[in-house]
Amino acid sequence: MALMLGAKPCFRANDRSFVPYRQKILTTRAEVIAVPKKARQFTMPELSKQGIPHKDLHLGEIVKRQTQSNNSVFEEACRKPKFSPAFLQEAYERCREICADYAKTFYLGTLLMTEEKQKAIWAIYVWCRRTDELVDGPNAIHMSDSVLNIWEERLQDIFDGRPYDLLDAALTDTVHKFPLDIKPFRDMIEGMRMDTRKSRYQNYQELYLYCYYVAGTVGLMTVPVMGIAPESSLSTQAIYSAALSLGIGNQLTNILRDVGEDAMQGRIYLPQDELAQFGLCDDDIFSRKVTDGWRQFMKQQIRRAQFYFQQAECGASQLDKDSRWPVWSSLMLYRKILDAIVDNDYDNLTKRAYVGRTKKLMMLPQAYTRSLSVPTLA
Numbered sequence: 001m002a003l004m005l006g007a008k009p010c011f012r013a014n015d016r017s018f019v020p021y022r023q024k025i026l027t028t029r030a031e032v033i034a035v036p037k038k039a040r041q042f043t044m045p046e047l048s049k050q051g052i053p054h055k056d057l058h059l060g061e062i063v064k065r066q067t068q069s070n071n072s073v074f075e076e077a078c079r080k081p082k083f084s085p086a087f088l089q090e091a092y093e094r095c096r097e098i099c100a101d102y103a104k105t106f107y108l109g110t111l112l113m114t115e116e117k118q119k120a121i122w123a124i125y126v127w128c129r130r131t132d133e134l135v136d137g138p139n140a141i142h143m144s145d146s147v148l149n150i151w152e153e154r155l156q157d158i159f160d161g162r163p164y165d166l167l168d169a170a171l172t173d174t175v176h177k178f179p180l181d182i183k184p185f186r187d188m189i190e191g192m193r194m195d196t197r198k199s200r201y202q203n204y205q206e207l208y209l210y211c212y213y214v215a216g217t218v219g220l221m222t223v224p225v226m227g228i229a230p231e232s233s234l235s236t237q238a239i240y241s242a243a244l245s246l247g248i249g250n251q252l253t254n255i256l257r258d259v260g261e262d263a264m265q266g267r268i269y270l271p272q273d274e275l276a277q278f279g280l281c282d283d284d285i286f287s288r289k290v291t292d293g294w295r296q297f298m299k300q301q302i303r304r305a306q307f308y309f310q311q312a313e314c315g316a317s318q319l320d321k322d323s324r325w326p327v328w329s330s331l332m333l334y335r336k337i338l339d340a341i342v343d344n345d346y347d348n349l350t351k352r353a354y355v356g357r358t359k360k361l362m363m364l365p366q367a368y369t370r371s372l373s374v375p376t377l378a
């Protein structure tokens with residue numbers, strides 16, 4: 001495979017540390033620490049400064065950077081990595097396979113996108129999945145700050161045109177084709193750090209920050225690729241805000257679905273102060289008894305997730321036409337998980353809410369119909 005890079009070639013796909021994704025470990029710890037770099041001091045963000053949802057995320061600045069980054073022709077000429085077409089084809093093909101394997105419904109939704117866009121979304125998906133797996137996958141017990149620090153340096157290398165392996169190379173190509181800013185990617189790694197350090201959330205503001213880091217960031221990463229419809233009536237910022245909402249709604253739903261499982265790992269993501277308002281505490285979760293108090297509490301949590309999906313809806317219709325289907329699929333699928341929790345009579349302590357294959361497949365044409373609706377005035 002021809003690989004033409006600048007002064008610092010760092011592709012290591014043939015190293016023994018490289019583990020094929022078929023083993024269901026996308027990135028091993030050994031692979032990440034293969035290039036030792038000096039440890040970086042991690043400091044927790046000041047949670048007390050985090051305000052009400054979206055308000056303190058400085059979305060305006062993020063949008064400005066996203067729409068300005070990579071604009072300079074000079075910068076582009078200097079930094080654009082030169083990969084052979086065959087190499088890139090192989091890189092994106094691997095991303096496609098992983099996406100199809102890990103996220104079947106979502107993958108189907110990407111098939112209507114233009115080739116450039118779908119490849120970019122697969123590359124972003126794979127980077128997110130690998131990042132998540134570092135703290136959530138089979139190797140999670142080996143995770144440490146220093147591994148995440150190296151992963152972050154490797155992210156910088158991706159943006160600087162020096163990918164470390166084949167999958168990274170797909171993202172390098174993507175970030176040079178689309179105006180992607182590194183900040184949401186960095187923030188996702190920050191969320192993974194938070195997950196390794198913290199197992200309780202005192203209030204919703206703390207939880208919101210976590211949800212932004214690990215999922216809201218996905219919305220910010222993907223809007224520049226999916227594109228905004230030329231006839232859209234909403235401001236760019238309003239669309240980013242909707243994208244953020246979809247990520248938050250998805251993550252809140254994930255948390256509500258996995259309460260029992262997470263508790264077995266010693267993790268409770270639900271806001272402690274809200275549990276207390278319903279007369280509940282950690283022990284009620286560990287005892288796995290679904291009481292009326294628990295049902296009332298869950299109703300409130302589900303309402304909050306629904307609120308974010310509602311916020312996301314207006315933005316989903318303002319995206320470029322070919323990008324709307326996967327977004328609507330994601331939105332409708334995650335909503336159905338909330339319905340499944342209700343169908344389980346709010347028992348997410350001993351049961352995992354599940355949306356069956358048939359329901360998922362039936363949802364795809366519905367999502368497609370929604371994606372045909374034209375942008376309307378908000």
Ligand SMILES: CC(C)=CCC/C(C)=C/CC/C(C)=C/CC/C(C)=C/[C@@H]1[C@@H](COP(=O)(O)OP(=O)(O)O)[C@]1(C)CC/C=C(\C)CC/C=C(\C)CCC=C(C)C
Binds near residue numbers: 129244326
């Ligand atoms: C719909 C679409 C185009 C999505 C983008 C695809 C993409 C890049 C997805 C990456 C998802 C990912 C692997 C994130 C890593 C962190 C993580 C795991 C977050 C959770 C995802 C779901 O994972 P899963 O159900 O597999 O959970 P387990 O790890 O197994 O527990 C999250 C719940 C977050 C996913 C967040 C999104 C898909 C955000 C979607 C928002 C948009 C695409 C913006 C849409 C734009 C508008 C205007 C509405």
Ligand SMILES: [Mn+2]
Binds near residue numbers: 132
């Ligand atoms: Mn995960």
